[in-house]
Amino acid sequence: xxxxxxxxxxxxxxxxxxxxxxxxxxxxxxxxxxxxxxxxxxxxxxxxxxxxxxxxxxxxxxxxxxxxxxxxxxxxxxxxxxxxxxxxxxxxxxxxxxxxxxxxxxxxxxxxxxxxxxxxxxxxxxxxxxxxxxxxxxxxxxxxxxxxxxxxxxxxxxxxxxxxxxxxxxxxxxxxxxxxxxxxxxxxxxxxxxxxxxxxxxxxxxxxxxxxxxxxxxxxxxxxxxxxxxxxxxxxxxxxxxxxxxxxxxxxxxxxxxxxxxxxxxxxxxxxxxxxxxxxxxxxxxxxxxxxxxxxxxxxxxxxxxxxxxxxxxxxxxxxxxxxxxxxxxxxxxxxxxxxxxxxxxxxxxxxxxxxxxxxxxxxxxxxxxxxxxxxxxxxxxxxxxxxxxxxxxxxxxxxxxxxxxxxxxxxxxx
Numbered sequence: 001x002x003x004x005x006x007x008x009x010x011x012x013x014x015x016x017x018x019x020x021x022x023x024x025x026x027x028x029x030x031x032x033x034x035x036x037x038x039x040x041x042x043x044x045x046x047x048x049x050x051x052x053x054x055x056x057x058x059x060x061x062x063x064x065x066x067x068x069x070x071x072x073x074x075x076x077x078x079x080x081x082x083x084x085x086x087x088x089x090x091x092x093x094x095x096x097x098x099x100x101x102x103x104x105x106x107x108x109x110x111x112x113x114x115x116x117x118x119x120x121x122x123x124x125x126x127x128x129x130x131x132x133x134x135x136x137x138x139x140x141x142x143x144x145x146x147x148x149x150x151x152x153x154x155x156x157x158x159x160x161x162x163x164x165x166x167x168x169x170x171x172x173x174x175x176x177x178x179x180x181x182x183x184x185x186x187x188x189x190x191x192x193x194x195x196x197x198x199x200x201x202x203x204x205x206x207x208x209x210x211x212x213x214x215x216x217x218x219x220x221x222x223x224x225x226x227x228x229x230x231x232x233x234x235x236x237x238x239x240x241x242x243x244x245x246x247x248x249x250x251x252x253x254x255x256x257x258x259x260x261x262x263x264x265x266x267x268x269x270x271x272x273x274x275x276x277x278x279x280x281x282x283x284x285x286x287x288x289x290x291x292x293x294x295x296x297x298x299x300x301x302x303x304x305x306x307x308x309x310x311x312x313x314x315x316x317x318x319x320x321x322x323x324x325x326x327x328x329x330x331x332x333x334x335x336x337x338x339x340x341x342x343x344x345x346x347x348x349x350x351x352x353x354x355x356x357x358x359x360x361x362x363x364x365x366x367x368x369x370x371x372x373x374x375x376x377x378x379x380x381x382x383x384x385x386x387x388x389x390x391x392x393x394x395x396x397x398x399x400x401x402x403x404x405x406x407x408x409x410x411x412x413x414x415x
Contacts, residue, residue, distance in 0.1 A: 011055060011056075012049075012055070014048065015049050015051075015052055015056075017048060018044075018045040018046070018047075018048035018049035018052050019052070019056075019106045021044050021045060021048055022041040022048075022102070022106060023041060023106065024041075024044075025040050025043075025044040026041030026103065029041070039095050039097075039099045039100050040099075041099075041103045042095075042098065042099030042100055042101070042102040042103035042106075043099040045102055045103070045106060046098065046099060046102055051129075052102055053098060053101060053102045053105065053126070053129045054129040054130060056102065056105035056106055057105060057114055057129070057131070060089070060105070060111060060112065060113060060114035060130075061112065061113050061114070061133045062115075062116060062131070062132040062133060063082070063113070063114070063115045063132060063133065063134045063135070063136065063268055063272075064118050064123065064126060064132045064135045064136070064167075065078065065115070065116065065117050065118065065135075065136045065138070066117070066118045066119070066123045066135070066136070066137060066138075066158075067120070067136075067138030067139045068120065068139055068142075068151075068310060069138070069139055069141065069257070069309070069310070069312050069313045069316070070138050070139065070258075070260070070261050071096065071118075071138070072092075072096075072117055072289055072290055072292075073253065073258060073261050073286075073289045074117075074264060074265055075090060075091070075115055075116070075117040076090070076092055076286055076289045077261055077262055077283045078115045078136070078268050078269065079092065079113075079115040080283050080285060080286055081265055081266070081269035081274055081278070081279035081280075081282050081283060082113045082269060082272055082274060083282060084269075084274050084278050084282055085112075085272065085273065085274055086111075086112030086113055087110055087111045087112055087113070088108075088112070088114075088115055089104060089105060089108020089113070089115075090104065090114070090115040090116065091103075091104035091116055092104075092290070093290055096118055096119045097119050097122055098125070098129075101116055101118065101126060113272070116132075120140070120154050121154070123157075123161060123162075124157055124158065124160070124161020127161060127167065128161070131167075132167045133167060133271070133272070134167055134168045134169075134170060134268055134271045134272070135162065135167045135169045135170070135185075136169075136170045136171075136268050137158070137169060137170070137171040137178045137181060137182055138172055138175075138178070138193065138261070138264060139175045139177075139178060139195065139197075139312070140154055140155055140158075140175060140177040140178055140181070141197050141199075141310060141312040142199075142200055142310060142311060142312075142344065151177055151200045152177065152205055154177075155177040155178070155180055155205055158181035159181045159182075159183070159184045160184070162182065162184055163184040164184070164185070164186065165185050165186075167185070167187070168187050168188075168189060169182045169185040169187065169188045169189070170188075170189045170191060170267045170268050170271070171188055171190060171191065172190075172192075172193045172195070173190040173191060173193075173227055173228050173230040174192055174193060174194050174195040174216070175195050175201065176201045176204070176205055176211060176218055176225075176227075177200065177205050179227065179228060180205040180225070188228075189231055189232065189267055189271070190228045190229065190231055190232070191230055191231075191232040191233075191234070191263055192230035192232065192233040192234060193234050193260035193261075193263055193264055194216075194234060196257075196312070196315055196316060196319075197311060197315050197316075198213070199311070200312075201218075204220035204222065204223060204225055205225075206220065206225040207220060207222055207223040207225070209221060209222030209223055210222070231267075232263060232266070232267040233263075234249075234259055234260055234263040237259065239263040239266050239280070241266075241270070245276075247276040247280055249262050249263070249283075250280070250284050251283060251284060251286070252285075252286065252287045253286060253287075253288075254293060254320045255316060255317075255320040256319065257316040262280065265279065265283065266280055291305055291406070291410050291415050292305065292306065292307045292406075293305070293306065294415055296413045296414075296415050298412075298413045299386060299390070301389045301396075301397055302396040302397065303329075303396070303397045303399050304396060304397070304398050304399065305401075305406065305409060305415065306321070306398060306399060306400045306401075307400075307403070307406045308400050308401070308402060309338070309402050310344060310402075311344055311347040311348050314348045314400070315349065318349075318352040318353065321356075321398040322395075322396065323355075324354075324355030325355060325357060325393065325395075326356060326395055326396065326398055327356065327358075327359065327392035327393055327395065327397045327398070328353060328358050328359070328397070328398045328400065329358075329361065329385065329388045329392070329397055329398070329399040329400070330358060330359070330361075330379075330400050331360075331362035331365075331400070331401040331402070331406075331409060332345070332362045332363070332364045332367065332368045332401070332405055333363040333364060333403075333404045333408070334363060334364045334367075335363070335404045337403050337404050338402050338403050338404050338405075342364050342367045342368075345367060345368060346371060348371075350371060350375045350377060351375050351376075351377070353377060354377060356398075357378065357380075357392060357393055358372065358377055358378065358379035359379065359381075359382050359387075359388040359391065359392060360372065360379055360380065360381045360382065361382050361383070361384065361385060361387075361388060361405075362402075362405045362408075363405070365381050365382075366381070384412075385399075385412050385413070
């Protein structure tokens with residue numbers, strides 16, 4: 001873009017110094033083998049210039065993507081779609097708090113679009129800083145019980161933070177918490193993207209009354225809060241646009257949840273003038289997202305890597321795996337990034353794995369073993385992924401892990 005060489009218009013000397021120092025810190029961190037360095041780089045840059053995030057975004061049309069599940073994948077799909085009409089900068093690896101976002105934008109001086117995944121707790125603050133053109137809200141469900149407040153409080157923060165926003169909000173009409181949060185915004189595009197996990201949405205977020213759920217509809221019998229009429233609808237392998245045209249969704253990513261992510265992404269792309277057909281065709285190029293859904297070879301065995309961070313995510317993931325007797329490896333940690341409270345394991349219906357040979361690893365393998373024991377499932381606790389692959393019967397192995405356990409597995413398999 002002419003006139004924007006070197007970032008968000010002409011950056012002030014302080015902002016330039018902050019960007020340079022951040023990049024240097026990131027390089028040192030990478031050289032020390034501590035990951036991409038994006039978070040430490042962003043922290044250093046923001047310390048030197050607290051307004052840097054806003055400055056870096058001034059020349060960009062920004063989309064923010066927030067949700068409990070599906071943020072990283074949807075961010076990637078939107079970035080692919082918008083790439084049809086100009087260069088895109090994105091925090092594609094999921095560093096989704098202000099430091100990681102700042103770091104990503106600092107690398108996108110010639111971009112036209114910023115497609116940014118944002119941690120749910122930081123959405124309102126980041127939206128204030130970067131003045132987004134669009135905000136995609138996918139879902140809200142329980143996650144990291146020790147860290148994130150109860151979902152109703154998160155919805156309240158979104159509702160207050162987005163009140164009166166100038167952004168077009170693209171929101172899931174099937175999730176009552178998202179609808180309540182988005183309803184304070186003057187310009188909302190509703191997408192019928194579905195909601196398989198309903199256990200966080202049985203009481204009305206507006207008044208606390210009991211939610212009625214006939215079929216795919218929902219409403220509160222007490223205050224009249226109800227599902228809005230969607231203008232985009234996911235219908236099987238198609239997305240229906242506001243004109244009633246049906247566009248086929250062809251993805252290499254598996255499962256219904258990713259079709260929902262694609263439907264939302266098509267609605268976002270349309271805000272920026274990218275037609276559904278073009279947007280959806282570009283999404284087909286995505287085979288894996290930060291290692292998720294990758295099929296790798298390890299010790300002569302094929303492993304498919306699946307990430308599931310919370311009950312809603314596990315439920316979606318169970319619907320993806322090959323039928324029994326496909327062997328399944330489950331790995332659960334409870335480190336800081338996962339949330340240290342593992343009581344959520346009791347919210348997951350592990351009986352869906354009946355008939356699969358199950359192997360259990362990870363820091364909290366014994367917590368998981370107790371849960372599987374109560375569910376009357378056959379499983380073996382193993383010390384390592386190597387041991388699992390040696391004991392597993394023939395065929396592709398499905399590996400499901402929560403956040404840090406997934407990163408551990410990627411290191412072991414060299415992915």
